[in-house]
Amino acid sequence: MKNTIKVERARHNLTQQDLAEKVQVSRQTINSIEAGKYVPSTVLALKIAKVFEIALEEIFELEEGD
Amino acid sequence: MENDSILKVPLLARGWRFVAIALFPLPAILVIGLAFARTGIDPNEAAQVIYGFWAIAFGILNLTKEKEEDEMIQRFRLQAFQTGFYWLIWGLAALMLINYVRYDRLTSEIFTAYLVLFLLNLYIYAAFQLQLYKSRKEN
Numbered sequence: 001m002k003n004t005i006k007v008e009r010a011r012h013n014l015t016q017q018d019l020a021e022k023v024q025v026s027r028q029t030i031n032s033i034e035a036g037k038y039v040p041s042t043v044l045a046l047k048i049a050k051v052f053e054i055a056l057e058e059i060f061e062l063e064e065g066d
Numbered sequence: 067m068e069n070d071s072i073l074k075v076p077l078l079a080r081g082w083r084f085v086a087i088a089l090f091p092l093p094a095i096l097v098i099g100l101a102f103a104r105t106g107i108d109p110n111e112a113a114q115v116i117y118g119f120w121a122i123a124f125g126i127l128n129l130t131k132e133k134e135e136d137e138m139i140q141r142f143r144l145q146a147f148q149t150g151f152y153w154l155i156w157g158l159a160a161l162m163l164i165n166y167v168r169y170d171r172l173t174s175e176i177f178t179a180y181l182v183l184f185l186l187n188l189y190i191y192a193a194f195q196l197q198l199y200k201s202r203k204e205n
Contacts, residue, residue, distance in 0.1 A: 024136070025134075025136040025137065025138065026134035026136050026138070026139075028134070028138070028201055028202060029136050029137070029138040029139075029201075031201075032138060032201045037200065037201060038138050038141075038201065040137070041137050043137075044137055
């Protein structure tokens with residue numbers, strides 16, 4: 001699954017640590033999601049979308065094979 | 067969302083890691099001590115004592131909280147238990163096969179509950195640490 005978290009973070013001027021604190025996970029988890037190594041749960045994905053105030057599907061996109 | 071409390075496994079505080087670490091050299095000291103005390107401990111029995119202590123030590127490490135316990139860590143933990151069990155089954159099958167080829171029988175005295183529990187906990191620990199390492203490796 002692709003995501004635009006890195007882009008959204010830059011737009012909102014947030015570091016990985018800032019975003020991690022806002023959604024109550026570790027910086028490592030945000031880093032893994034951005035790198036596509038970890039697919040977040042629905043709850044965490046919704047929390048991330050809420051921080052950026054955009055729809056979930058604008059951040060996460062299914063890829064071929066998902 | 068609420069989790070079913072009966073299925074929830076409470077994790078140990080981080081201080082328990084030190085107890086686990088202390089349990090690694092302890093059986094060796096114990097076995098050497100028993101040998102010096104001339105208790106006539108059987109070498110196989112000594113191995114079981116060591117496997118037993120190490121199984122408990124790895125069990126404690128597997129059930130101890132990480133510094134930051136979030137959903138990714140919980141997913142890794144579940145995956146590690148599944149992977150550990152998978153490796154154990156293949157390992158045991160391989161041992162049984164080797165035993166059959168060499169001695170014409172599937173079972174062996176080395177297959178004890180202590181050994182199996184030690185291997186299971188070791189594999190779980192290894193699978194968990196591998197996932198942590200992979201996630202911590204920067205892009």
